[in-house]
Amino acid sequence: MQIKEFCLAHEFDMSKCAVNLGGGSFTMTELKTSPVEFLNLAEDDFERGGLSALVNATTNAKRAIVCQLDQLLISFGYPSLKWNVPKKIERLHALGLLAPSLLRKVVNMRNILEHEYKAPDLQSVEESLDVASLFVMSASAMFIPFDDVLEFSLPETSDGDASVTHIIAGLYREPRGVFYTVYAYEPGDFSGRCVGQCEVPAGHMLFEAMVKLSASLMLRYKVDQALDNFEKTYAEL
Structure with a gap:
């Protein structure tokens, strides 16, 4: 059953509910070479100095960023290794996991180096390393671990005869993919009795909004915008 059908069947509007985090243990997928390893290579290159080292530092700073983009996307079930960098950035922006403006500066710098053969200057390389370091470290910090449970509950002023008073959405990663499992609960002490469930798979518009x-x-950043985005997305289903 699709999520909208599921909610309609239980007369529950997720977009009109109070929502809270319920904790979790969702971590990033391990890659053969990590973003931190590419970042360490970039910093080692920069310390050596000279034109060759600056070129290599720029290349490895971009690799650190792209590797971090891929690690985040793969962790959420997206086949990002097949995508170009703009598409990776677009999807992560939709997931609310990055602000793309600074990352584009580093990617553009690498593209200029490759296609126009312009050597990077010292200040530009320092800036690219700063951006790469900030992105990799902040992404890692968000996943210690990522809160993977959302709890939606009816306001206290709602109809006391409601058959379902709250919904819990848990984020899961299994060999078959990444998805939210959404559970509906009837009134009762603690969580009440579960009366149904459905899944929201990676790539679904509501998955990204969640x-x-x-x-x-988690970050207490632009919460009102995220809530508004969720409400609009839910309405479009």
């Missing part, structure tokens, strides 16, 4: 909402609540 990840964005979790990230905003």
